[in-house]
Amino acid sequence: MFSEVYDVVVVGGGHAGCEAAAAAANMGSKTLLVTMNLQTIGQMSCNPAMGGIAKGQIVREIDALGGLSGLVSDASAIQFKMLNKSKGPAMWSPRTQNDRMLFAESWRNALEGIGNLDFYQEMVTGLLIEGERVVGVRTSLGVEIAAKSVVLTNGTFLNGLIHIGEKQFGGGRAGERAATGITEQLVDLGFDSGRMKTGTPPRVDGRSLDYEAMIVQPGDENPGTFSYLNRKGLTRQRDCHMTYTSEAVHDLLREGFDRSPMFNGRIQSIGPRYCPSIEDKIDRFKDKDRHQIFVEPEGWNTVEVYVNGFSTSLPEEVQFKALRQVKGFEKVKFFRPGYAIEYDYFPPTQLRHTLETKLVTNLFFAGQINGTTGYEEAGAQGLMAGINASLKIQEKGPFKLGRDEAYIGVLIDDLITKGTEEPYRMFTSRAEYRTLLRQDNADLRLTPRGYDLGLASEDRLKQSESKLKESEALVGFFKKASFNPKEVNKILERVGSAPVKQSDKLVRIFSRPRITMEHMLELPEVSDYVASNDLHAEVLEQAEIEVKYAGYIRKEKENADKLSRLENVPIPEGIAYDSLSSLSYEAREKLKKIKPTSIAQASRISGVSPSDISVLLVHLGR
The missing domain is CATH 1.10.10.1800 (tRNA uridine 5-carboxymethylaminomethyl modification enzyme MnmG/GidA)
Incomplete structure (x- = not known):
């Protein structure tokens, strides 16, 4: 079946995998997308929305480079909002509420429209390695597929374990099995791995809700779009709604804390700091007597509703009993309960700026496998991994984005330089040059670069x-x-x-x-x-x-120019940090592990002091 050698094999059909496959194929590489279920390509596993604070800027950047997330979001939007309009333009962030089924369908249609992109449904259980180079993948049926490069975008599926109260079972997403074999092989090859956690709230029947008791959250009066190619905003929108928990709700939830996997020790891994579960919010913010609940429709033609702000892994009967105490939810009916999921990830300090692994040539990681959370962060990494896998095969130079060029550049530099021990989420505060990296000018910043790559038309x-x-x-x-x-x-x-x-x-x-x-x-x-x-x-x-x-803007450009001078001071591969006795012990250990490629990157590593940078500059003759 697979007699030819693919240029790029992408493993996983989530947001990272879709962008990686589209980018590689559109750049002329013969590409194969392998996923466990072709019916869930582009699935919105968690909330039915794209964008938001800093994330909206990332979607605009993906679009400017020629990626597809912006176009797919526009095609499936049911509401559009520009957040933070009361603040300065550096903080303005576009967000869409989306039709979950239409979003996935739009992704599937877009991918099937790319001529040299093939598809195959099966679980990838291992990599084919020759020396220190990946040469293909092996599936659960024993099928071997030869490839010049491989992009892993496994999401939450690597040894995924779902928790609902005291019940736990293997799975990468509700109703789908976990992926096995890859983690164990990568660890045997010398990779470090870890475990992370994320969660999702219950899905409920909108017909059982009392919207009159809630606060209406309409879209913008003159809705915009994500994609710079699309100027036609929505002519109709669906409202979202907001309500609140109460002390009565909190007391009912506390009754189940002894059976919560978060509190009884079943879950050891770290969850997203900025998207905590409802039980975590009650425990951490004891002074608050209520928390916001956002009631989000899942599409144009469905009654299913996403209960944003009520992520939980408590027993299902506790979830149900407590949610019925929320205003407007007194007669709520569940479609399914919320749950937590643990999964394997690989600390991203093991990657280069191109998202290629340092240990295995032509092997790229993108998305939650790198410790990130969020569709937008995953899509950005997938785009960059797909671009660089294609460039590597075509024997062209790598494609990188600086911290002053894009939020995508900030995201990747943070990951590979600082690493992460908790699910990484992008915020505007992570960018030093956010006045330069606005959502309105992503096209001016990045479209010429996307055009040079052959992605932007x-x-x-x-x-x-x-x-x-x-x-x-x-x-x-x-x-x-x-x-x-x-x-x-x-x-x-x-x-x-x-x-x-x-x-x-x-x-x-x-x-x-x-x-x-x-x-x-x-x-x-x-x-x-x-x-x-x-x-x-x-x-x-x-x-x-x-x-x-x-x-x-002028001041930030001047500061960015100063930083770029340090970016242009390369650190040669194989530098013997142990021979530099003036370096601090911590700096030597961190530099040997992360292997920065420039003085600027070295300066951003936690534990590397200005005096350590001076030692490096002297050693390099600068």
């Missing part, structure tokens, strides 16, 4: 170049054109800003804190310019940010 590049040209011209117009004091003072008086006495450049007024683009469009000279040039809303937004945050 020429149409996408032209659209990005047009946006940049038009926004720069508009900023130039504000800097050159003058205003009429009489017209401007009407606006200034209305917003409570000091009036002007004489004419000046438009940019001087636009830079004021309370003045927005909407105010500027009230001026005839501005509205005429915008109308005559037929400028789209995203061009106006781009120009407004560039004008109002010019100082911050």
Whole structure:
């Protein structure tokens, strides 16, 4: 069946696997996607939503590079929201509520539309290794598939163990078996492995809920989109709702704590800090008498509802009894209870920036196998692994993104430099240059690079170049054109800003804190310019940010330029850290383990001090 040698074999059909397979195949590599169940490709295993704080920026970056997550999210969206609009633009984050079934169907259709991508349904139980190089995979039926490179995206399936109260059983997801064999082989090859935990809430019947007792959470009045190729926002949306737990709910949940695998010692692994279970929230935040519950529909044509904020592994009867005390849930019916799942991961300090493993050539890891949590983080890693696997086979240089270029760059650098002992989630606070890494400019930052890779289309590049040209011209117009004091003072008086006495450049007024683009469009000279040039809303937004945050943007670019000078100081492979007696003991141990490729990366390793960096610079003759 598999007489040919594939360029890239991707193991796993989740978010990481889908992006990896699409990227490799679209770059011209003969690719095979192997997954345990072809009916669950692109499955939203947890919440039916994409994006959110920092995660929305990642989806935009995937889209700008030519990945598919943004397009799939738009095709299956049932609600769109731009979060954090009350804050500065560095914090604005797009989020969609999605139709779970339509999301998976859109992914399947998109992948099947790629000509040189093949599919095979079976469990991969081992790797074919020759020397220190991977040469294929072996399945549970003993089928051997030859490959020049392999990308592992196993999600929560590696020796997955599901917990519901005192009950536990093997599984990688509700209703699906765990994957075995790969962890044991990798450990035998010298890899370090660990265990992590994640959880999911109950799914309930929306017909049994009292929405009148809850707080409506509608989408944006003028909904946007994720993909830069798609300007058609939703014409109709489904509402979400919000309610709260109470002390009565907490007391009922506490009754089951002695049977909770989290508290009785059955679960030893660490769960996501920023997405704790309801029992964890009650235990950690004893001063809070209630917690938010977000009621999220799972699609356009289903009554199934996701109970966001009620992730739990308590016994099912405890979950049911407590949830019936939540306002609006008094008559709730369960589709299935919540559960926790433990699974194997491999500390990502064992990877290079390309996500290739250091121990085995042409073997790449992406997604939860690297200790991350979240669809968006997984998709970003899958995209980068697929790109670099393809480039490696084509004997081209690696593709890397710096911390000043993308949240994806921050994500990967954090993982391979610092590692993680708990499920890693992206936040805007993790990025030093978040004013540069906004959701609105991901296309300007990354589309040219995606085009060079052969992923982003020429149409996408032209659209990005047009946006940049038009926004720069508009900023130039504000800097050159003058205003009429009489017209401007009407606006200034209305917003409570000091009036002007004489004419000046438009940019001087636009830079004021309370003045927005909407105010500027009230001026005839501005509205005429915008109308005559037929400028789209995203061009106006781009120009407004560039004008109002010019100082911050300039400062961050200067800081990023300083850092790039350190990135350009390479550390040669095989450097004998033990011979550098002036290095601290901790620095020597960390440097030997992580093997940084540049001085900048070495400086970000926990335990490597500025004095250690000075020793390295002296040794390198700098």
